[in-house]
Amino acid sequence: MTKITKGKITTKPNKLLKCPTGIKGFDEITEGGLPQNGSTLVSGNAGSGKTLFGVDFLIKGPTDYNEPGVLMSFEETEEELFKNVTSLNMDLKALVSQKKIVLEHVILDRKDIQEIDFNLEGIFVRLDEAVDSIGAKCVVLDSLESLFAGITDLGILRLELK
DSSP states (O other): EEEEEEEEEEETOOOOOOOOOOOOTTTHTTTTEOOOOOTEEEEEETTSSHHHHHHHHHHHHHHHSOOOOEEEEOOOOOOHHHHHHHTTTTOOOHHHEEESSEEOOOOOOOOOOTTTTTTOHHHHHHHHHHHHTTSSSSSEEEOHHHTTOOOOOHHHHHHHOO
């Protein structure tokens, strides 16, 4: 249970630790942000703002909390991301040039994503290298739907995501 007292938020012991996102209104609604040291899946239809939510979260990392981040995109290129967020007064390009955010654009071809020999090892290696290159504290994968579009066997997905 959370209690708000004169602008301060206090929580009971054994409450889930949270990581603030810096996104206005979101941290208040979620009583502190996203679960700390965990994964969060943001879902929605095309155009619902998942990518912008992820980018906003990453931008707030180095600007508000001194926490660098990585965005691995399976759809949008660096230039597309720069263009899209500039219209919202977010300077992603500057943070990338300052090495506070790493952008990794992974090109996936549906014929390369087959259930017979599907595994994520190559993507995880690339992600590990990006994280290590700047000591990233936050990671956004955009979007998992693109990554798993050719997989129909849920058992294979579960094995890869363990």
